[in-house]
Amino acid sequence: MLATVKALFRPAAHSEEHEDPAEHLLLDARPRGEMNDMVMDSMHATSWKFWTVTMFLILTVLVCLVTAWGYMIAEGLGVAGVNQPEYWGIFLVNTVFWIGISHAGTFVSALLRVLKAEFRRPFTRAAELMTTFGLIQAGLSIFMHLGRVWLVYWMVPYPNERGLWPDFHSPLMWDFLAISTYLLASTMYLFLPLIPDLAMARDHSTGWRKIFYRILSMGFRGSESEWTHLKTAMNIFAFAILPVMFSVHTIVAWDFAMAIRPGWSSTIFGPYFVVGALHSGLAAVTMVLFIISRTMKNMKYFIRPEHFDGLGKLMLMITMTWGYFFFNDYIVEWYGGDTIARTLQKFLETGPLAWMFFLMLICNFAIPILTLWNKKLRRTPWVMFVIGLIINIGMWLERYIIIPGSLSINRMPFTWRIYFPRVEVFLTIGTFALFLLLYMLASRLIPLVPVWEVQEGQLAHSLSKFGKTRVATKAEIE
Amino acid sequence: MTDTNTLLALFKDVDPAAEAVERLRSMGVRDNQVDIISGIPLLETALGRPKKHTNVARLALGGAGAGFLLGLFLAYGTPYLFTVHVGGQPVYPIPPGIILVFEMAMLGLMGTAFLGVFLESNFPAYHPLKYIPEVSDGKIAVLFECPALEQEKFVQAMQALGAESVGTVEARQL
């Protein structure tokens, strides 16, 4: 362990990257058939460990999510910890957290595709799955917080015999439309590049799997016209889903910014939340990639230190951006002298939640900034997993500070109160368990690596002589 | 009208496949009688093929327009149908309307791009299709129509260029 730590802090040799070209996935090409077999193999290989974890997760979901939520629906929200003035508690924290996680998929898949960052190729699907499953948890969390959840369909604008429509003045309605749009769009964007891989899986499967993949791949063969239609749609999606991604978390931020509460009514909340979402999302992608590469067969070939390195650089940039937006929000209220806003700041820094406030700053800013500049650390997957976990804890605490934390202080001092979660704890655990469960099941049903994109990248990359050394070159064959 | 057979020649790489396409053209096979099936998208120009036309972008634009109109209806049509006064805000608010119009336009854009792929490719296609599973292992299949009487000539030409296998292909259940 000590040797590993020592090795982490030795300065990296500059020629390291050029020493071993086979270290790069896109320069370490294997025959497509072999890569196909590796991916199919990792789907089929289910050990007793897999089933134990799956059973445990199913149990957790049944107890912590289904039973606890059923109990809450039957009894009422009084069994949760929300009260006056914290009408919104951990349910909203979870909602914002999961939507933040879901931004990672789109960021990795769409933005990196638009910017032609080649290192994205092996993990776009793993990230996109996080988006869809994260949005499901966000949807569940927002349903949980409703007082009469069985009437949630009234938020859908449909013609009815009373002629009633929902109120589009409300940020919650913008939220509803934006999150629905994002969920549909990201699921479609997950599915489009998946079709060729489903076709590959169809060709390599027998039995019930073959029927399953045959139905899902819809007769895709890979003919010229099919590829043309697919690539055109994927390009449209890559560009179009980016503004949707930015708008979704901005609209979620506006749930808070449109309110006239101190600490909430901040004009910078829009971009602040978007950057926060990217922060926790990228950290979550790193965590997921570490788990996939360590627990699934053959994934070590596809997910390499270079990917953690690329993600780590992005995370460093986003950390600095997050710090910038946080400080912007903070100093404006600190300087402005509005009594109630300053009272809230003092409460957060010196009150009972002060430990949370400073832990958040340490986890979100201090630790990433102190570690992610180091290339050796970025290229060590378990270190990146730990940093990712720390960032996610910090971002969850940030949302806690913003939602139930800030709600404690308002303009009526007689109503100031502290929030203590009750059944929310179980429901939070339940949503995490459901996310992991969905992901584990998906990893056995859906090829996690887009092999055709990896092969495309490998065909485009080659080593060529540049002076005394050999460098990677990329051909524009798309 | 001579009888035509559909042949499938399987190649391992782009170069022999491109040469095969050129040879077929010189042997009188028209461009629209040739199809390429591959495991990754290949640049049409890499194989000397004409660019394929797709309507997906146009459909997507139409969908964006439909979404735009839907957003306008939700923001300004629904308050007209059932007017409720709230909080001193205008009944037909502009900033919330912009948000709604944007979201619905993007949904329309992406939704129709997605459905456009299905429509243009005739998905789902569960009937028998001309296919060879080796394609998903990275091989390139050149599908072409040739006169039945000259089949041997074409087979030999493809094999001379390095085809792994050449033969007639029947539509099969995928």
Place this chain on the structure above:
Amino acid sequence: MTSSIFQTSAEVEGKWGMLIDQDLCMGCQACVTACAMENNLSFVGEADAGYGRGMAWIRTERFWNGTYPNISTGYQPMLCQQCGHAPCEPVCPVFASVHSESEQTNVQVYNRCIGTRYCANNCPYQVREFNWLDFPRPVPLNNQFNPDVTVRRRGVMEKCTFCIQRIRRVEDLAHSENRDVLDGEVQPACAQACPASAIVFGRIDDPNSQVSRLAHNNRGYIMLEELGTLPRVTYLKGGSGHAGNS
């Protein structure tokens, strides 16, 4: 009076309004009790009330002024201000919190509420109450329901309505007798119960009504006026001339 380009003058000026004289209020909470009886409020119990689950539509806030031994208490009855520019209205996704055109008050539509609680978060006066649970009524109070007012179940928001059932009853009576409503004829439960007559209710668009005349007192102030919510409640608090929260 501030005006807004998006509102009618009736919406800005208001119709029914209230005046609360904090100098007369002694914190006896008769108003709280009367309101609970009139409007079928739930009894939440001590533990839940201590955790902020209290259902009181009007609450008497008690503030300590000064330091020992020169301490005085100030009492501030706080109820829904029926804002003309209500922040709780536009944020409800299902139009459960809307403005009543005929009374110019803010009305909560219990049947439409799905319990998002955004309105409660956005109320700067924190006067909205949520039905966290279905609380059983202790015997014999389970026999004492006001038939003019509905009973709300768990999951919906509720708040002071200026006793709209009493307003409607008096207006119906006056209409059937072919006369106008007299000033002081409509008495919400809190105004009726206050032993100090600290709560006055009436038409604030009528300059001759008692509430309008008293509101022009130089002790009068609007709670959280800087927010521009246009409340219909005027507070009287005098002596050293400090306005706003104590």
